[in-house]
Amino acid sequence: MNGRSLARRYYQELVTPLLLRRWPDLPHAAGRLGSGSDVLGLDDAMSRDHDWGLRLTLLVDEARVAEVDAHLAKELPETFLGLPTRFAFSGQEEPAHHVEVASPARFVSGRLGFDPRESVSVQGWLSVTGQAVLEVVAGPVFHDGDGEITRIRRALEWYPDDVWRYVVATDWIRLTEEMPLMSRAGDLGDDLGSRVIAARLVDVAMHLAFTLSRRWMPYPKWRGVMLGRLPGMAGVHEHLAAVLRAGEWRERQTCLARALDLLLARQAAAGLPAPGPATEGFWDRPYLVAREQIGAELVAGIADPEVRALPQGRGSVEQMSENVAVLTRSPERRALVSDPSITDEG
Structure with missing residues (x-):
């Protein structure tokens, strides 16, 4: 039983x-x-x-x-x-x-x-x-x-619409900031460093998958299991698993880009701005990066002035911290998201 x-x-x-x-x-x-x-x-x-x-x-x-x-x-x-x-x-x-x-x-x-x-x-x-x-x-x-x-x-069915846009934008901003670092580390021969960044990016992409599906994401132990059960996310699950199995950085960034293409398609289906493709080249280097325009268009569509005033890229508490001592206590969570010292620059 x-x-x-x-x-x-x-x-x-x-x-x-x-x-x-x-x-x-x-x-x-x-x-x-x-x-x-x-x-x-x-x-x-x-x-x-x-x-x-x-x-x-x-x-x-x-x-x-x-x-x-x-x-x-x-x-x-x-x-x-x-x-x-x-x-x-x-x-x-x-x-x-x-x-x-x-x-x-x-x-x-x-x-x-x-x-x-x-x-x-x-x-x-x-x-x-x-x-x-x-x-x-x-x-x-x-x-x-x-x-x-x-x-x-x-x-508690879901976030207010503009908060949702802000949270989705934060995931894309993080992907834009860190995706080329994964490839750069691997290109320099730091495979361990590349894998560490890849794991971080996979977790961001998983959060994005739940958020675009309008489903609340569980804590890490059950995250992969429940991602696999999200309607229409089988391909995302497969490509993200491939990122972590990849033996070298080129394969790693290719698998992540495929997952992001699927997520961007889901974003368009959800009625949110989704300027494609999901990734593009990073300057003259052989690296891929999530397009900055995706996060920018999401932010531009926010109407609520209080949400528009939030620091871009900071996001919700679970986007800001992985510390269990913070995430499991509501006073600490509230204090973190309300901290005025945490800004775009900080």
Whole structure:
């Protein structure tokens, strides 16, 4: 049984009766939300060695949170379907039940740093990672009595249009800046350096693939798997994998250029500016570079003055940093995207 199916049975067969026995008309929502590979439907036998098991998110009114949590802590039996209802997460010593009881606002703010049902600022949108959003929108919902999860998820369907353009432009700007460096390093005999830059560019292209597909990107462990499942991205996946397999820089840049051509075609299909081809020669050198005009036309089409004023090429928090300590904490993410000292030049 996978984690999603387990969570559904846990809710329907055990948690629901415990709740309704005490509060017959308790308004609530429930699902397998938050962290964990099972939220994405990607857990397997190996996933069970830590932080896997009887897990559930239960959303109730703020005034009921403490009472409901205490009730479950007292009334849950030791096991369900042969699995412990109480166990310690990684880094913890004391076992506890893992029905996360929270209000809708507290749950979503804890992941995102804001409540998307309210007005969200440009900085707010730029401060979220795809993984943070997936912890809210990806998992199965078993009950949504008052529609709160539905409203939250509707608000998180995608970026506002101009923020989307800005994020897409940032990926192209990064590709323009670094693509010829990959080839130059290889041409100089620094194959290791060329491979390191290639890996960075592949990750940028993967982010671009998710963004053009209007899908939130997961954290790196599941990025390749979920890229392969994006509709119409099989060719992009194939060419990006070939970049990393390539034995020398010429093959590397050719495979990357093929992936970028496919991404630019997807961009045109999405209704965004897509002046082709995706790459061109870099001065008089035998290197390819992503066309600067692509990012420039995306930026030129931004109408929102607040988005237009953003530093070009800085982007969202997950385009600015790969630091897990930053990306997994909403206050640090918000602080980074709001830092005025980070400019085009800095």
